Amino acid sequence: MSRRKEPVIPNALLDQLLAGGAASAAFEQGGLLDSLKKALTERALNAEMDHHLATGEGVGNTRNGYGRKTVMTETGKLEIDVPRDRQCSFDPQLIAKYQRRFPGFDEKIVSMYARGMSTREIAGHLQDLYGIDVSPD
Incomplete structure (x- = not known):
């Protein structure tokens, strides 16, 4: 009998994410996968902004809120919040300026x-x- 392979994401975390909803709804547009994709994208963009501000390229440059951007993904449209800086010198790498589609x-x-x-x-x-x-x- 073969041993069961350990999951990459713990079952307890998956149960918590799927709590209160049907598992099949996670794959639909606007479901759990889209929410995770949005959260991971925004977290990566915020990390890029932190790195940009930490390099000290622009003295006195700080965060200046967020801009909303709609991008196309494999599952449909996804609205993300892209961080801005006061000097408008932030150029995100994950989803570049004017890019409307996920790679x-x-x-x-x-x-x-x-x-x-x-x-x-x-x-x-x-x-x-x-x-x-x-x-x-």
């Missing part, structure tokens, strides 16, 4: 086109999966 999204679209899907089929597929309207052009 990997564009590669999937190119992959669909390379496999023979037309641009209209890709636009229809994106509408079905993510609920976004994209021009075939």
Whole structure:
């Protein structure tokens, strides 16, 4: 009989995250996975801001609130809060300025086109999966 493999995330933590909801709802748009993705992204962006301010590039530079940004992920739209600084010198690396898609999204679209899907089929597929309207052009 094979031994059971130890989980990467402890079962007690998973039980706490899934408490009060159906496990299948965790995979839906706006579910647990989207909440985790949002929390991890915002935490990484705040860590980037801490590093930026600690380097001392701008003397007297401090945090100046947050800006809201909507990015496309594999599961749909996700609104994140991006930290700002007073001198507007913060340039995030995880999701760069003016970037509207999580890394990997564009590669999937190119992959669909390379496999023979037309641009209209890709636009229809994106509408079905993510609920976004994209021009075939």
